[in-house]
Amino acid sequence: WDTMMKIWENCCSNIQLRKWMTKWMTRMGCAQLLPPKNNTASWRYQRGGRRTSNLLQNLQQAASSSSSSSSAERNQVVENDATNDDNNNDTDDDDDYFFQHPIPDTVEDVMHHLLTSLQDSSTIVRWSAAKGIGRITERLPSLCVEDVLDYMLERLLRRQQDDDASLWQGSCLALGELARRGLILPQQLELILEPLIVPAIRFDTKSNTNNSTTTTTSSASVRDAACYTYWALARAYAPSVLKPYVRRMSQALVVTSCLDREVNCRRAASAAFQESVGRQGAQNFPHGIEIITTADYYTLGNRTDSFRTVAPYISARFPDTYRRPLMDHLRQRQLFHWDIDVRILASQSLGKMSRDMLLSTTATNTHDTHTHTDDISYMTETVIPTLLEQSTNSELVVRHGAVLGLAELMPVLPTIYNVDGSTSSKTTTTTDNNSTMKDVFPNLVAKLERLRLYRGRGGEVMRSAVCRYIQCLATAQTTTKFPLTVRQQVRLLDSCDEHLRHSNENIQKAAANALRVLMRNYFPVNVSPSARLQNRVVDKYVRLVQTSEYPAETRGYAMALGVLPKKLLVYSSLTQVLGECLIPAARPTATLGRRTMTRDAETRRNALRALTSIAMEVGIIICDDVVNTNNTNNNKNHHHHDKEEEEEEESTTTPSTTTTTSPPHHFQ
Numbered sequence: 001w002d003t004m005m006k007i008w009e010n011c012c013s014n015i016q017l018r019k020w021m022t023k024w025m026t027r028m029g030c031a032q033l034l035p036p037k038n039n040t041a042s043w044r045y046q047r048g049g050r051r052t053s054n055l056l057q058n059l060q061q062a063a064s065s066s067s068s069s070s071s072a073e074r075n076q077v078v079e080n081d082a083t084n085d086d087n088n089n090d091t092d093d094d095d096d097y098f099f100q101h102p103i104p105d106t107v108e109d110v111m112h113h114l115l116t117s118l119q120d121s122s123t124i125v126r127w128s129a130a131k132g133i134g135r136i137t138e139r140l141p142s143l144c145v146e147d148v149l150d151y152m153l154e155r156l157l158r159r160q161q162d163d164d165a166s167l168w169q170g171s172c173l174a175l176g177e178l179a180r181r182g183l184i185l186p187q188q189l190e191l192i193l194e195p196l197i198v199p200a201i202r203f204d205t206k207s208n209t210n211n212s213t214t215t216t217t218s219s220a221s222v223r224d225a226a227c228y229t230y231w232a233l234a235r236a237y238a239p240s241v242l243k244p245y246v247r248r249m250s251q252a253l254v255v256t257s258c259l260d261r262e263v264n265c266r267r268a269a270s271a272a273f274q275e276s277v278g279r280q281g282a283q284n285f286p287h288g289i290e291i292i293t294t295a296d297y298y299t300l301g302n303r304t305d306s307f308r309t310v311a312p313y314i315s316a317r318f319p320d321t322y323r324r325p326l327m328d329h330l331r332q333r334q335l336f337h338w339d340i341d342v343r344i345l346a347s348q349s350l351g352k353m354s355r356d357m358l359l360s361t362t363a364t365n366t367h368d369t370h371t372h373t374d375d376i377s378y379m380t381e382t383v384i385p386t387l388l389e390q391s392t393n394s395e396l397v398v399r400h401g402a403v404l405g406l407a408e409l410m411p412v413l414p415t416i417y418n419v420d421g422s423t424s425s426k427t428t429t430t431t432d433n434n435s436t437m438k439d440v441f442p443n444l445v446a447k448l449e450r451l452r453l454y455r456g457r458g459g460e461v462m463r464s465a466v467c468r469y470i471q472c473l474a475t476a477q478t479t480t481k482f483p484l485t486v487r488q489q490v491r492l493l494d495s496c497d498e499h500l501r502h503s504n505e506n507i508q509k510a511a512a513n514a515l516r517v518l519m520r521n522y523f524p525v526n527v528s529p530s531a532r533l534q535n536r537v538v539d540k541y542v543r544l545v546q547t548s549e550y551p552a553e554t555r556g557y558a559m560a561l562g563v564l565p566k567k568l569l570v571y572s573s574l575t576q577v578l579g580e581c582l583i584p585a586a587r588p589t590a591t592l593g594r595r596t597m598t599r600d601a602e603t604r605r606n607a608l609r610a611l612t613s614i615a616m617e618v619g620i621i622i623c624d625d626v627v628n629t630n631n632t633n634n635n636k637n638h639h640h641h642d643k644e645e646e647e648e649e650e651s652t653t654t655p656s657t658t659t660t661t662s663p664p665h666h667f668q
Contacts, residue, residue: 118170351408
């Protein structure tokens with residue numbers, strides 16, 4: 001023993017040696033304990049007979065229609081299960097049996113080392129320690145199991161703020177092993193579900209290291225282990241035992257299967273949910289079969305589909321059970337995720353759920369009005385105020401996610417705040433609604449600029465989010481009237497111009513998309529644009545493309561000319577844009593400005609794309625002068641071709657039959 005302890009102390013750098021030492025510790029602990037009667041501890045929880053017909057019966061009950069006879073049969077099954085559970089959990093004075101054979105002190109040292117190994121840096125060592133704890137606990141009295149649970153619970157709660165992924169994963173694996181063997185009694189489930197399992201399945205932290213692979217692996221391993229614990233609980237315990245916790249379990253599993261970042265965690269949660277539906281029955285998991293067929297193994301393999309398709313479908317299909325947990329998870333966690341791609345997908349998913357919620361509100365029946373009114377109140381009193389408050393947060397991740405969330409909610413805000421009277425929500429007065437719509441949302445961009453939140457690290461990320469916000473705000477005008485004053489419209493246009501001259505091409509594209517929607521839905525034109533609007537938009541962009549010596553400006557404003565609407569490209573403007581600006585800028589010999597010899601390929605590329613966009617927007621009309629010139633050139637070419645054929649015939653000595661060819665087609 002002393003020799004092995006020295007080896008244990010000196011095996012810190014060797015993962016394989018630590019793993020085999022953990023397994024040796026487990027075998028030493030089992031050898032020091034007498035096996036229980038019938039090789040199983042009689043105090044442990046034992047579910048009634050696990051026949052295949054139980055699973056088949058649960059599935060048949062889910063598919064069959066609800067009738068009085070089937071309800072009576074299900075109630076009888078639950079009563080029989082509860083009776084079997086009570087009979088199987090009767091204690092045979094096993095504690096007296098263990099007290100007659102004292103537990104050696106070596107076992108306490110073994111359990112200490114195994115519990116310490118749950119925090120090892122290697123997953124394989126933690127997994128070996130979890131299995132060892134399960135095997136040794138089977139040979140201990142029930143009082144010792146309570147000590148093990150208390151130790152893990154106390155250690156996790158004490159170090160909960162440390163976000164130690166190794167400790168969380170090892171504890172979840174150990175709890176899963178204990179639950180799978182029935183070593184956690186029903187009265188102890190309340191102690192582990194809320195403090196341990198529910199936070200573990202939502203565990204996702206950004207480590208201090210710059211290695212994203214390490215961050216992904218450590219956080220995902222905790223959530224995967226939590227899914228294993230859920231799977232073990234559903235497999236080991238009867239429906240009557242887990243019935244008080246079924247709603248929380250189902251919501252946590254559905255949220256993880258749809259909105260988790262990692263594909264293995266989404267599939268693990270789906271597998272645990274499928275096991276729960278099969279083992280616990282349809283009476284505990286309503287709509288379980290339909291959710292399983294919707295969120296299956298292959299559908300959840302794509303993260304974009306999981307966020308943008310599966311999650312909104314479940315939210316709209318089962319609003320009473322899953323809409324609020326899904327939206328809470330998005331607004332509390334995924335919108336502020338450390339991964340920018342997850343933040344973007346979370347904002348899109350939240351916007352899709354909100355639009356589906358409003359569609360169900362407008363199509364609701366009289367007896368469902370209270371439920372949908374609660375949903376509207378939830379948006380106006382919880383979701384939107386929280387995002388507005390977080391939009392000026394000092395942390396970049398929080399600020400960026402809040403702006404994206406508000407951007408995707410923008411098309412439904414006029415309806416939610418009852419500006420046009422389309423809903424029946426009475427959460428606030430009409431005056432307050434109009435004040436909120438006219439002041440808060442349109443002035444958010446100006447507020448961000450006034451606080452200088454574009455500067456410093458992460459400024460480019462915020463610029464892209466603001467461009468998306470302007471685009472969504474202008475898009476809301478096409479569906480519902482979003483009130484904007486002339487001053488607010490010009491302020492948003494100035495923000496787009498500021499982002500068009502940025503050196504990052506992605507920001508320029510986002511600004512061009514925002515400008516496209518803004519100019520089409522606002523700045524009305526009767527017959528022709530006013531001189532002020534013409535000078536502010538078209539003349540300004542043309543002048544900067546022609547005279548600017550900075551490549552970022554010429555690229556951005558050449559791109560902007562291609563997204564202008566038809567109402568601004570009247571005949572005089574079109575001649576100026578094409579003849580004086582874009583066509584010269586697209587030539588291979590084009591240079592920046594008028595005094596430099598610098599050429600820029602990206603400016604020429606954007607000018608060519610702008611020419612194509614303008615042609616598709618305005619349409620091409622070929623003038624008569626151009627048609628006559630083309631016909632004259634074609635006739636000259638045809639005459640020259642006939643003259644060459646005659647000279648070739650005269651030069652030949654042998655006469656031959658001349659074959660006439662059809663003249664080339666003229667350009668129409």
